[in-house]
Amino acid sequence: MNSTPEANINSISRPEPSAPRSLQNLTILSFNARKSWETTSIVLDKCAGYVDIIMFQEPGWKGVRRQPSTRNKEGDVACGPPLHNSWRPFTEAFDNRDEDRAARRVLTYINRRLDVFKPQLRSDIIKHRDASIVTLHFPQPRRGIPHEFNILNVYNDGETHAAVHELRRISETLPRISLCAGDFNIQDRTWDEGAANQIRPSSPFMRLQELFTDLEIQYVHPVNRGTPTRIPDDENSRASVIDLVAASAALINQEGFHYKIKVDDRERWGSDHWPLQIEVPILGCEPEMRCKRKIEAWSEEEDDYVTQICGDLGRMTENVSESAEELETIMGRVSTAFERAWEAYSEERKPSRHGKKWWNENCKKAYQEMGENGGPRNREMRNKMRKTLRVARRQYFDKQIHNMASDRKRPWDLMPWTRERKMPAVEAILDSKGNSCNTEEKLFETLHNTYNAADNREV
Structure with a gap:
């Protein structure tokens, strides 16, 4: 496995707030939040600028609202995870009143800048409170980084080891796992020098090794090998290594792949675990970022564009087409008119969260x-x-107000509730065989067969 210099083990390289975030590497954090809502919220806020994926074990849940109930006049309490503008939570809905749908002990957040990879919660594959799979779809796969990059988040209860048992039971139906991380609550000398070797075939360690073999992944040592991951509150108790990372052989052999245990107590935020920071190189897998041509709304360029189009179309209406050939000729001229006007007044723009719509050429020259x-x-x-x-x-704003009040006569367009809204994270759509619809063709076929099942049938 590749490693980094010792000097960089405990350091955290964070980009400047104004710097664009590169997609050459994925920074993944695996962290046990100790069931704390505050810890979960703080980590989301502090890591939004430099972390791409956060895999929580024992995250914090609490009541976020009340929902109608047939038993309680005041309504039942609906629980949920912390929300943040930079993150999308990927977890199944749960109901604490139902033992089969109890609160999840794993929760994966995907930074919104990874929306280009179409992250997907694979609840069609596994539905368990202690394990979840999230898939990233890379448009340009390469060795070690497949098209479907599956990330397995695990919390293994130290008493029941339910997660390991469940994953072993369904291992034949699981997809190829590229990266697995979590709190396994299993001690062994393989990763913890202070622990004893578990050589019994029925020991939790041997069961975990068999699971790794079935999934074709292997345990990875951190660059600061020997560092404990759990620090007990009792000073007389021994610190141990129970938070693990496993990966496919192809990913382990990738130059730049490594992870470290962040041993700064200030970044535990009340937890008894230290977070694991994993670096996954994806250079060459990121989608090609192209500059889009654009004309800013209510700008001088927009006025000139509309004026030129209206003038060209006005001159075309003077000639009446009397045949199909003449109509095709006129439509070609219409297309050419739009194309010329667009090329003349639009310009390539790189999307930026710092851009202002009122910025014009005078501002640029003055700057x-x-x-x-x-x-x-x-x-x-x-x-x-x-x-x-x-x-x-x-x-800019005078022109916008005039347009809303006089030209379009739709002043309510200025209200936020009339604009597009961000949709919540949804589960995968399954076809009739229970397989996930990962392509547009499969999705269309599934929806078509569902809503047109009675088409062309005799009544």
Whole structure:
């Protein structure tokens, strides 16, 4: 396995807040939150800028709202995980009143910047409170990084070992696992020098080794080997290694793949575990990012674009087509008119969360001029820049208000409840055989067969 220099073991490299996040590596965190809502929330907030995936074991749940009930006048309490603008939670719904649907002890969060990989909770494969699989779909797979990159999150109860037993039972139906991490609650000298060897065939360690063999994955040592992962509250108790990482051989052989145990007590946030930070190189697997051509709404370019289109179409209406050939010729001219206008007034833009719609060419020129004359330290240039920005904002919003009130006459478009809303994470759609619909063709066929099952049948 590849390793990193010792000097970097306990250091955390975080990009500047304004720097764009590269997709050359996936940073994955595996952490036992000790059933704490506060710990789960803090980790989500602190790691939003540099972590891509967080695999929680024993996450914090609490009542988030009340829902109608047939037994309680005040309604039943609906429990849920912490929500964050940067993260999507991937977990099944549960009901604490039903033993078969008790609160999940694993919870995986995917950063929204990974939406391009279409993350999917594979509840069609496994439905268990102590294990979950999330699949990332890489458009450009390569050795070690398959098209379907399956991540297995595990919490293995130290008394029942229910997760290991369940995974062994369904191991033949599980897909190829690329990465597995979690709290296994199993001690052995293989990863913990202070523990005893478990050589009995029925021991939890041997059962876990058999599971790894069935899944074609193997245990991976951290770069700071020998570091414990669980620090008990009792100072007289021995610290142990029970949080493990296993991966496929192809992924382990990838240059740059490694993980470390973060031993900074400040980053435990009240938990008795230290988090594991895993680095997965995906260079060459990320989708090609292309700049899109765009015309900003309510801009001068938009006015010029509309004016040119209207002028070209107005001149075409003077000629009446009397045959199919003439109609095809006119439609070709219409297409050419739109294409020329679009090429003339649109420009390539890179999406940025810091961009402002009111920013125009005058703002750009003023900013460049200020940079050439001493930057913000030059009071005269700084005041000129502020004045330019103030005028640009005023012109933009005055035009937008006029458009809403006079031209479109839809002032309610300014209200947030009329805009597009983000959909919650959903489970995979299954076909009649119980297989997940991972392609558009399978999805269309499944929906077609479902809603048109009675088509062309005799009544």
